[in-house]
Amino acid sequence: MGKEGNFPLFETKVAKGRNLFRCYAASVFVGIIFICVYRAIHFPAANGQVLRRWAWMGLFLSELWFSLYWFVSQFSRWNPIYRYTFKDRLSQRYEKVLPGVDVFVCTADPTIEPPIMVINTVLSVMAYNYPSHKLSVYLSDDGGSDLTFYALLEASRFSELWLPFCRKFKIEPRSPAAYFSSTPQPNDCNPPMPLDWFSVKKAYEDMENRIETTTRLGRISEEIRKEHKGFLEWEYAATRQNHPSIVQILIDGRDGKAVDVEGQPLPTLVYLAREKRPQYHHNFKAGAMNSLIRVSSKISNGSIILNVDCDMYSNNSEIVRDALCFFMDEEKGHEIAYVQFPQNYSNLTRNDLYGTDMRVIETVEFPGMDACGGPCYVGSGCFHRRETLCGMKYSKECERGWKREYDRENRESASVLEESCKVLASCTYEENTQWGKEMGLKYGCAVEDIITGLSIQCRGWKSIYCRPERNGFLGVVPTTLLQSLVQHKRWSEGQFQIFLSRHCPFVYGHKKIPLNLQFSYSPYSLWASTCLATLYYVTVPPLCLLGRVSLFPEISSLWILPFAYVVVAMYSYSLGEFLCSDGTIQGWWNEQRAWVYRRTTSYLFAFLDTILKLLGFVELSFVITAKVSDEDVSRRYEQEVMEFGSPSPMFTILATLAMLNLFCFVWSVQRVVVDVQDRALESLALQIILCGVHVLINLPLYQGLFFRKDKGAMPTSVTYKSVTLALLACAIALWNPIYRYTFKDRLSQRYEKVLPGIDIFVCTANPIIEPPTMVINTVLSVMAYDYLPEKLSVYLSDDCGSCLTFYALLEASQFSKLWLPLCKKFKVKPRCPEAYLSSTPEPNDDDPQKAEEWSSIKKLYENMRNRMEAAMKVGQISEEIRKQYKGFGEWDFVSDPRNH
Numbered sequence: 015m016g017k018e019g020n021f022p023l024f025e026t027k028v029a030k031g032r033n034l035f036r037c038y039a040a041s042v043f044v045g046i047i048f049i050c051v052y053r054a055i056h057f058p059a060a061n062g063q064v065l066r067r068w069a070w071m072g073l074f075l076s077e078l079w080f081s082l083y084w085f086v087s088q089f090s091r092w093n094p095i096y097r098y099t100f101k102d103r104l105s106q107r108y109e110k111v112l113p114g115v116d117v118f119v120c121t122a123d124p125t126i127e128p129p130i131m132v133i134n135t136v137l138s139v140m141a142y143n144y145p146s147h148k149l150s151v152y153l154s155d156d157g158g159s160d161l162t163f164y165a166l167l168e169a170s171r172f173s174e175l176w177l178p179f180c181r182k183f184k185i186e187p188r189s190p191a192a193y194f195s196s197t198p199q200p201n202d203c204n205p206p207m208p209l210d211w212f213s214v215k216k217a218y219e220d221m222e223n224r225i226e227t228t229t230r231l232g233r234i235s236e237e238i239r240k241e242h243k244g245f246l247e248w249e250y251a252a253t254r255q256n257h258p259s260i261v262q263i264l265i266d267g268r269d270g271k272a273v274d275v276e277g278q279p280l281p282t283l284v285y286l287a288r289e290k291r292p293q294y295h296h297n298f299k300a301g302a303m304n305s306l307i308r309v310s311s312k313i314s315n316g317s318i319i320l321n322v323d324c325d326m327y328s329n330n331s332e333i334v335r336d337a338l339c340f341f342m343d344e345e346k347g348h349e350i351a352y353v354q355f356p357q358n359y360s361n362l363t364r365n366d367l368y369g370t371d372m373r374v375i376e377t378v379e380f381p382g383m384d385a386c387g388g389p390c391y392v393g394s395g396c397f398h399r400r401e402t403l404c405g406m407k408y409s410k411e412c413e414r415g416w417k418r419e420y421d422r423e424n425r426e427s428a429s430v431l432e433e434s435c436k437v438l439a440s441c442t443y444e445e446n447t448q449w450g451k452e453m454g455l456k457y458g459c460a461v462e463d464i465i466t467g468l469s470i471q472c473r474g475w476k477s478i479y480c481r482p483e484r485n486g487f488l489g490v491v492p493t494t495l496l497q498s499l500v501q502h503k504r505w506s507e508g509q510f511q512i513f514l515s516r517h518c519p520f521v522y523g524h525k526k527i528p529l530n531l532q533f534s535y536s537p538y539s540l541w542a543s544t545c546l547a548t549l550y551y552v553t554v555p556p557l558c559l560l561g562r563v564s565l566f567p568e569i570s571s572l573w574i575l576p577f578a579y580v581v582v583a584m585y586s587y588s589l590g591e592f593l594c595s596d597g598t599i600q601g602w603w604n605e606q607r608a609w610v611y612r613r614t615t616s617y618l619f620a621f622l623d624t625i626l627k628l629l630g631f632v633e634l635s636f637v638i639t640a641k642v643s644d645e646d647v648s649r650r651y652e653q654e655v656m657e658f659g660s661p662s663p664m665f666t667i668l669a670t671l672a673m674l675n676l677f678c679f680v681w682s683v684q685r686v687v688v689d690v691q692d693r694a695l696e697s698l699a700l701q702i703i704l705c706g707v708h709v710l711i712n713l714p715l716y717q718g719l720f721f722r723k724d725k726g727a728m729p730t731s732v733t734y735k736s737v738t739l740a741l742l743a744c745a746i747a748l749w750n751p752i753y754r755y756t757f758k759d760r761l762s763q764r765y766e767k768v769l770p771g772i773d774i775f776v777c778t779a780n781p782i783i784e785p786p787t788m789v790i791n792t793v794l795s796v797m798a799y800d801y802l803p804e805k806l807s808v809y810l811s812d813d814c815g816s817c818l819t820f821y822a823l824l825e826a827s828q829f830s831k832l833w834l835p836l837c838k839k840f841k842v843k844p845r846c847p848e849a850y851l852s853s854t855p856e857p858n859d860d861d862p863q864k865a866e867e868w869s870s871i872k873k874l875y876e877n878m879r880n881r882m883e884a885a886m887k888v889g890q891i892s893e894e895i896r897k898q899y900k901g902f903g904e905w906d907f908v909s910d911p912r913n914h
C-alpha cells in the first residue's frame with residue numbers, strides 16, 4: 015500500500031494452476047532422463063554398425079539440445095504474473111501534474127510503408143486521452159520522403175477535426191481508417207453523432223484520396239508545394255539516402271493558435287528526417303530513435319517516451335495512463351525503467367496461417383519474464399523513462415524523481431528551434447560520443463530493442479509487462495510466407511548475435527539481473543541455433559528408414575514409453591497453452607509448421623550469417639517488413655492459402671525436406687504393405703511415424719508444388735530442384751555397398767581333407783569371333799587353379815561344334831602337362847599363359863633355372879599358338895592331325911554347326 019493511506023496505482027496477480035504445471039514439467043524432465051539413459055545404454059556396438067553409430071550419436075546430440083532448449087524455456091513459465099492498473103486513482107491524484115509524453119513514430123520507406131498508414135498511426139496517438147499540451151508526436155522518416163511529409167501535413171490539418179470528434183464521442187480505436195472500417199454507420203438514437211460522423215468521415219476520405227493520389231503520382235505538385243515552407247527543404251535533398259536533416263514543427267503545441275475546431279489545444283507534431291550521407295552508417299531504427307531522443311529533448315523534452323512503428327496504431331486511447339500507473343506508483347514506480355505492451359495485429363486471419371502472432375510468448379512467456387525482473391524490450395508499444403533510455407543507472411535517488419516538475423519551459427520561436435534541432439539530427443553529431451553505446455539505443459545489433467532493454471535491466475532497473483483488456487497497439491503482420499521467414503531471420507540473427515557477444519545475458523547480466531531472468535532470455539537467444547538439431551531430425555531418421563537403420567526403440571519395448579510420454583505431454587501442453595491464449599486448433603497446427611519452417615530456413619540462414627558476421631565477412635543489414643501487398647496476395651492470405659510464388663533458396667530447402675520425407679515415408683509404408691510379417695519394421699515404427707508427421711505438416715507445401723496453378727504456387731524451378739535434391743539424397747542413402755574378406759588359411763586348416771569337387775564350365779560358341787587360342791587360355795587358367803587336381807574337372811562347351819576348337823583343346827591338354835607344374839613351382843600369376851607371358855618380364859640371370867624354364871615354356875607356347883593359328887587360317891584340320899586322335903572321327907557325321 016502506498017504512502018499516506020494511498021492505494022497503489024497497480025496490482026499484480028499470479029497465474030493459477032502453477033502447481034499442475036510444475037508436476038507436468040517435473041514428469042517431462044524424468045521422461046527426458048529416461049530417453050538419455052536409453053540413448054546411452056543402447057549405443058550401437060562398434061562391429062560393423064558404423065553408419066548406425068554416427069546416426070545414433072547425432073540423434074543423441076540433437077535430443078540433448080532439444081532437452082536443454084526445453085529446460086531453458088521453463089523458466090519463463092514457472093510463475094507468470096499479470097498486472098492491472100487503477101487509472102481512476104491516477105487521475106484523482108496526479109491529473110494536474112501528469113508528465114510530458116513524447117511519442118516517436120518510425121517510418122523508413124514510403125513504398126512498403128504507405129504514408130496513409132503512417133498518418134493513421136500518427137493520428138491515433140495524437141488523439142490519446144491525455145492533456146494535449148503535454149503530448150508531442152514525432153514522426154521519424156528514414157525514407158526522407160516529401161510524400162510522407164505531405165501526408166503528415168494533411169494529418170496535422172485533419173487532426174483539428176478528428177481530435178474533438180474522438181473526445182466528444184469517446185470513440186475507439188482512434189486511427190481513423192480503423193475506426194471507419196470497423197464501426198457501423200450510427201443510427202438516429204444518438205442525434206449529434208450522425209452529423210459529425212458523416213462530415214468527419216467525408217473529410218477523412220477526401221484526405222485519403224488526396225494522399226493516395228499524390229503517393230501514386232510519386233511527387234508533389236506545384237500547388238501543394240506552395241502550401242508549406244517545409245517542402246523547400248527537399249530542394250537540397252539529393253536522394254533519400256543523401257540529404258541534410260529536415261526538421262519541421264507542423265503543430266507547435268506551445269503556440270496559442272494551435273487549436274482544434276473547438277478551440278482546444280493540439281499536441282505538438284514534428285516531422286524529422288535525420289541527415290543521411292552515404293559515408294555514414296545510419297544504424298537503422300536505433301539511429302532514428304537516438305536522433306528522435308535528441309531532437310525531442312530540445313522541443314518538448316517529455317519525461318516519458320513512447321515508441322510505435324508506423325504500422326502499429328494505438329488501439330486504446332487510455333494506454334498512456336495505463337503506463338503512467340506504473341511509473342507514478344508511489345511505492346514501486348521509481349525503479350521501473352520501461353513498460354512494454356504486447357504487440358497485437360489487426361490483419362491476422364482466424365487460424366493465423368504463418369503463426370506470426372506470438373500469442374504464447376505474449377500470454378505466458380512475457381508475464382513469466384515479468385515475474386523474473388521484467389520483460390525484454392521489443393520495440394513498438396514500449397514506454398520508457400527518458401533518463402533511463404539515455405543511460406542513467408538505477409539508484410535510490412531516483413525515488414525523488416517524480417516530485418520534480420518535468421516540463422521545462424522552452425520559449426524559443428519555432429523556426430529557430432527547427433534550425434538548432436538540425437544539428438542534433440546530423441550524421442556527425444554522434445562522432446566520438448557515447449551515443450549507441452551508453453546513451454540511447456544500442457547500435458550494431460539487428461534487434462536493437464532487445465539489447466537496449468537488457469542493458470537497461472543490467473543497470474539495475476525493472477521493467478513491466480502489461481496486457482490491458484483492450485489491446486494497446488495493433489500492427490500489421492507479414493502476409494507472405496517469405497516475408498515472415500525473413501522477419502524471423504532478422505530477429506533470430508540479432509538474438510543469437512547478442513548471445514555470442516559480451517552482451518550474452520549470462521555474462522553481461524551476471525550478478526546484475528536475476529539468474530531466472532538470464533535463463534528467460536535464452537530461448538530467444540538460442541532460436542537460431544535450434545536449426546542444426548531440427549535439420550538433423552527431419553533428414554537423418556527418414557533417410558535411415560531407407561537403409562532400414564533403426565534409431566528408436568521397438569514398438570513392443572518398454573523404452574517406447576518415455577519417448578511417447580515426452581512427445582504427447584509436451585505437445586498436449588503446448589496445445590493447451592495455445593488454446594488458452596485464444597488460439598484455434600488449426601492455428602496451433604499452423605504454428606507448429608511455422609516453427610519447423612523457421613528452424614529449417616530462417617534460423618539456418620541467421621545462424622550462418624551470424625557466424626560470418628563474427629568472422630567479419632558480412633555486414634549487418636535490416637530488411638524492412640512490407641506492410642502492404644497486392645490484391646491477389648491479400649486475397650490468398652485472407653483465404654489462408656500459403657503464398658510461395660518466388661524462387662527463394664528458403665523455399666528450395668523447405669520443398670527438398672518435404673519431398674525427402676515424402677519419398678522415405680512412401681517407401682517405408684510400401685514395405686509395410688508388401689511384407690506385413692517383417693519383424694524389422696517393428697523397430698522402424700517410430701521413425702515411420704516421425705516421417706509421416708513431417709509429411710502431414712507439409713500438405714499445403716505439396717499442394718503448392720504440384721497441384722496449384724495460381725501465382726502463389728511454388729515456381730517450377732523450385733519443384734525441379736527440390737525433387738532432384740531429394741532423390742539424390744535418397745539414392746545416396748540407398749547406396750549401401752558391402753565389402754567381404756576371406757580367411758583362406760582357416761579354410762585349409764579345417765577342411766583341406768574334405769574340400770569338395772569342383773566342376774568348371776567354360777563356354778564358347780563361335781571359333782571365328784571367339785578364337786580357339788583365347789578359349790584355351792581361359793581353360794588353362796582354370797586348370798591351373800591352386801586346388802586339389804583330383805577334385806577339379808574342367809568342361810568346355812562348344813556350341814558351334816567346331817573341330818578347330820576341339821583341336822585347340824587337344825593342344826591345351828598337351829601343354830598343360832608342362833604348364834601346371836611350372837605354375838605350381840613358381841607360383842605364377844596370372845595362370846593364363848598368354849596373359850602371363852605378355853605381362854611378366856623375362857626372368858634375369860639371378861635365377862638361371864627359372865630363366866631357362868621360362869624361355870622353354872615360351873617357346874612351346876608360341877609353337878602351339880602358331881600351329882593353331884595356321885589351322886585357323888586354313889579353316890580345317892589336316893589329315894595328319896586328324897589321325898593323331900580318334901575324337902576327330904566324330905566330325906565325319908557333322909554336316910553343319912547347327913545340325914549335328
Ligand SMILES: O=c1ccn([C@@H]2O[C@H](COP(=O)(O)OP(=O)(O)O[C@H]3O[C@H](CO)[C@@H](O)[C@H](O)[C@H]3O)[C@@H](O)[C@H]2O)c(=O)[nH]1
Pocket residue numbers: 120121122123127154156297298299302322323324325357392393394460461462463501504505636637638639640
Ligand atoms: O532503417 C530503418 C529501418 C527500420 N525502421 C523502422 O523500424 C520499424 C520496424 O521495422 P519493421 O520492418 O516493421 O520490423 P519488425 O520486425 O516488424 O519490427 C519488430 O522488430 C524490430 C527489431 O528488429 C523492432 O524494432 C520493432 O519495434 C518490432 O516491432 C519500422 O517502423 C521501420 O520503419 C527505421 O526507422 N529505420
Ligand SMILES: [Mn+2]
Pocket residue numbers: 323325489490639
Ligand atoms: Mn513491423
